Amino acid sequence: MKVVLSTRNAHKLQEVQRILAAEAVAGVEVVGLDGFDVPEVVEDGVSFAENALLKAEAAARATGLPAIADDSGIAVDALNGMPGIFSARWAGTHGDDQANLDLLLAQVADVPDARRGASFVCAAALVRPDGSRHVEEGVVRGTLLRARRGEGGFGYDPVFVPEGHELSTAEMSPAAKDAISHRGRAFRALSGALRTLARS
Amino acid sequence: MKVVLSTRNAHKLQEVQRILAAEAVAGVEVVGLDGFDVPEVVEDGVSFAENALLKAEAAARATGLPAIADDSGIAVDALNGMPGIFSARWAGTHGDDQANLDLLLAQVADVPDARRGASFVCAAALVRPDGSRHVEEGVVRGTLLRARRGEGGFGYDPVFVPEGHELSTAEMSPAAKDAISHRGRAFRALSGALRTLARS
Numbered sequence: 001m002k003v004v005l006s007t008r009n010a011h012k013l014q015e016v017q018r019i020l021a022a023e024a025v026a027g028v029e030v031v032g033l034d035g036f037d038v039p040e041v042v043e044d045g046v047s048f049a050e051n052a053l054l055k056a057e058a059a060a061r062a063t064g065l066p067a068i069a070d071d072s073g074i075a076v077d078a079l080n081g082m083p084g085i086f087s088a089r090w091a092g093t094h095g096d097d098q099a100n101l102d103l104l105l106a107q108v109a110d111v112p113d114a115r116r117g118a119s120f121v122c123a124a125a126l127v128r129p130d131g132s133r134h135v136e137e138g139v140v141r142g143t144l145l146r147a148r149r150g151e152g153g154f155g156y157d158p159v160f161v162p163e164g165h166e167l168s169t170a171e172m173s174p175a176a177k178d179a180i181s182h183r184g185r186a187f188r189a190l191s192g193a194l195r196t197l198a199r200s
Numbered sequence: 201m202k203v204v205l206s207t208r209n210a211h212k213l214q215e216v217q218r219i220l221a222a223e224a225v226a227g228v229e230v231v232g233l234d235g236f237d238v239p240e241v242v243e244d245g246v247s248f249a250e251n252a253l254l255k256a257e258a259a260a261r262a263t264g265l266p267a268i269a270d271d272s273g274i275a276v277d278a279l280n281g282m283p284g285i286f287s288a289r290w291a292g293t294h295g296d297d298q299a300n301l302d303l304l305l306a307q308v309a310d311v312p313d314a315r316r317g318a319s320f321v322c323a324a325a326l327v328r329p330d331g332s333r334h335v336e337e338g339v340v341r342g343t344l345l346r347a348r349r350g351e352g353g354f355g356y357d358p359v360f361v362p363e364g365h366e367l368s369t370a371e372m373s374p375a376a377k378d379a380i381s382h383r384g385r386a387f388r389a390l391s392g393a394l395r396t397l398a399r400s
Contacts, residue, residue: 044310079280079286080279080280080281082280084280089306091303092303092307093306102292106292107286107289107292108286110242112244115246
C-alpha cells in the first residue's frame, strides 16, 4: 500500500521513512509529494495537530491515497512555547532553517542557562481514503543551546539537547535520535493505525 | 526635582515627558541618559516589570537621581503573548523598529483576522534615591493589522488598532494616543508617587 507523506521537505521524508521502516510496518511504502499535483496548504491551524491534519487532508484529496503528515517545531519556555507552530517560518519565509535558527538564538541571547528549557513537538496525522482521521503527538523535553553543535538532522536539531543526554539531536546517530525524538514518538504511535490500514 | 528616564530612545523620552506634562506633575523635570555614564543593562528579567526595574535601578545607581524606566511591548495572542518582553529585539538586534515590525507581520501572515488580537503592555518603574521601588503596569487591548498605517508614534504603533477605535496608534494624535495607551496608563498610575517624591 502506498501512503503519501504530505511534505516537500526531503529531510522529513527520509526521517519518517526511516522511523516507519524501523517499526517494520509491513506492506506500507511511504512516498513524497513528487509527481503529485497537491496545492499549497495554508497552515492556519492553531495547533500542531490541526496543521498536520490540514496537510494530510490536502494530500489525501489530491492523490486519492492514504496520506500522512507531520507538523512539528520547537517550543521554547522563555518564549511562552514559541516558535511552536510557527517554527518553519520563524524568520518570515518558509523553510529557511539557517535564518530561523539564527533568529531564535539572537532573540534569547540574554536568557540565562537556567531558563533555556524547550520541547520538540511533533503531530503525526493520518487521513484514510474514507476521510477518517487520526493524530498522535510526540514530545521530547530538552535545553536550547547558545550555538549550533553537530551536522546531522535538520531544522532546530543543532541547538537542542534532549533531557538526560549530552549530545545535540544533530550530533546523535539517526537511530539514537529517532529512539527519543518527538517525530519518532509520534510516528511510532501512528504505526498501529497504519498496520491496520495496510491489512484492510 | 530632576528625574532620569532610563532610555536612549528619543521617541520614548518625548512620549513620557509629554504624558507626565499633561498630568501636571509639578516640580518634576524628566531628563534622558544623555550626559550620564550609565552602563548597558542586560534586560534578562522574565516580565516587563522586572526589566523596567532593572533599567531604573541601573540609572538610579549611576546618576544618584530618582530614576524612572519603561519596559513595554506588544503581546500577540496567536504567538502566546510574544514578542512580549522581547519586542525591542524581536528581529535579533536591539531597537530596529522596521525589522521587528516586518518580521512580526511575516510570522503571522497566515493568521486570520478573527485571531489577530493583541495587547500593548507597559511597565513603568520608579526607583527612589533611598532604593525603594515602585512599578505600575498599563495595558491596552487591540488588533494587529496586516500592514503599516500612519506615520506617528514608534515601535509597533503602525500595526496596532486599539479596541473601540478605527485608527492605528500611529494615525492618532499624540494626545489621543496617550489618553488610551499602555504607556499613558502606566505613567499616569506612577504620577502620584512622583508627586509625593517631588514634595518630599
